[in-house]
Amino acid sequence: MKTWYFKIDVNNIILDAIEYPNEGYIEVQLPDTHLPAGINGGWYKWMGTAYVVDDVLKSSIYMQQHPIEGQLQQLKDQNLTMQETINFLLGL
Numbered sequence: 001m002k003t004w005y006f007k008i009d010v011n012n013i014i015l016d017a018i019e020y021p022n023e024g025y026i027e028v029q030l031p032d033t034h035l036p037a038g039i040n041g042g043w044y045k046w047m048g049t050a051y052v053v054d055d056v057l058k059s060s061i062y063m064q065q066h067p068i069e070g071q072l073q074q075l076k077d078q079n080l081t082m083q084e085t086i087n088f089l090l091g092l
Contacts, residue, residue, distance in 0.1 A: 001029045006046055014044040014051060 005025035043058035063070030
């Protein structure tokens, strides 16, 4: 087990992770000796005993940081949905 210190917001989003005590951080015990890259990226949630990736937050943050790529992905998703609808209407 390893002791980590997480700074979390009111929604339990992990904002920072460090290896020493600091004011405003909670102490957590984890079997992990290394945390995943991006643990402080704003899309990991602390669930009381473990951290989990919030895919909705991750996608939202990615689209904010990479607006053009995010818009392209939205267009690709919309195109796929339109193609599926056309295929359905044509009985394909």
